Amino acid sequence: MDALDSNPLLRLHWGMSNKTPDLHAAYALKTSEDSKRLYAEWAGDYDEGFAALEDYQLHIHTARAFVSAGGQGPVLDVGAGTGLCGAVLAGLGVGPIDATDISAEMLDEAMRKDIYRDAIEADLNHGIPVPRDSYSGIVSSGTFTHGHLGPEALPALLRIARPGAQFALSINARHYEALGFADALQQLQKDQIENLVLPTVRIYGDLAAGPNKDDLALIALFEKS
Structure with a gap:
């Protein structure tokens, strides 16, 4: 089964919505393959799209x-x-x-x-x-x-x-x-x-x-x- 299909939270917050991966999707990770897939998509926008906007400390x-x-x-x-x-x-x-x-x-x-x-x-x-x-x-x-x-x-x-x-x-x-x-x-x-x-x-x-x-x-x- 595809990793997204096996994880409804990932599907909701990521693949099916065609949005940049977000914190909810990250917190829903269950497997190494989930991690690879999400962070491959998130890498280019992580610093500005997450860390800066969320005041990550x-x-x-x-x-x-x-x-x-x-x-x-x-x-x-x-x-x-x-x-x-x-x-x-x-x-x-x-x-x-x-x-x-x-x-x-x-x-x-x-x-x-x-x-x-x-x-x-x-x-x-x-x-x-x-x-x-x-x-x-x-x-x-x-x-x-x-x-x-x-x-x-x-x-x-x-x-x-x-x-x-x-x-x-x-x-x-x-x-x-x-x-x-x-x-x-x-x-x-x-x-x-x-x-x-x-x-x-x-x-x-x-x-x-x-x-x-x-x-x-x-x-x-x-x-x-």
């Missing part, structure tokens, strides 16, 4: 939290999208930065910003094709937002992080308990991560409107043991 909070926690490069920006978080990191003097995303189209937009050393197209559910212990920092803004990506992806990120690497992962507050992130991070604290703190931030700024304008995220800050 999560990437700023995540990047600043990473730097405030002492994060350094080399950094992997996970679910980099069009490079919003990477641009903030670069502006704060962090580098080098690599980008990974499931969407080749999003990565194309990100690389045009000239802030990334490399782009890695990968599905986080299947791991990231780089050597173990490659990065001193792992940052992710807006990736652990949709129901298709849960805490099962965390071991893949820990594999490519060096001992002592700083993590800053934003997690939609609605999914933190429901999808098992709380339990997963508690288990990881036994022998794989340390110094976990979970500040809460607003995903959107004061100019945001609509049903998601007050959405919150937790930023999971921790270090690999």
